[in-house]
Amino acid sequence: MLAQRWMWIAWPAFLVAGLLEVLVFAFVDPQDLHWFGQDLDLSRQAMYTLAFFAFWVLAMVSSALTLLLGMSSTEVNR
Template sequence: MWTQRLMWIAWPAFLMAGVLEVLVFAFVDPHDLHWFGQPVALSRQGVYTVAFFVFWAVTMVSSGLTTLLAMSPFELNRCPVPEGDRPDDCRKPSGCV
């Protein structure tokens, strides 16, 4: 279940990171970039690589928050421990099956 959700998050984020990479670097030359007033000390390929992983991380966070918000309250609040082994603070509310 969690592996499937991870793929729901990672794969679209990977695709969008690629799209962002193309869009950003169609207009920006990596050698023109500055960090705190200093030129970036990476090669063009290094800037492309770092930017791709930053774009991927940001879009994964976005997709992850969307997936989290799409979960039902039952999915978020259920206790993964079997009924007899649950601690007192992990009891099912009354009326739940």
């Protein structure tokens, strides 16, 4: 049951992260990004990778919260 719940969280989050990656970098060049006024000295591929994992983590948090809110009080208090 735990593995199934992880898939309910991870798989939709993976798809959303892929979609966000395409949408964001269709309009933003990774070489134009700055962090606190400093240039990011990373390659485009590194920026794509970091952004994908950041999007994936955020989407997983959202999916996990949705799953948690969908549980009954007896399931939560077990």
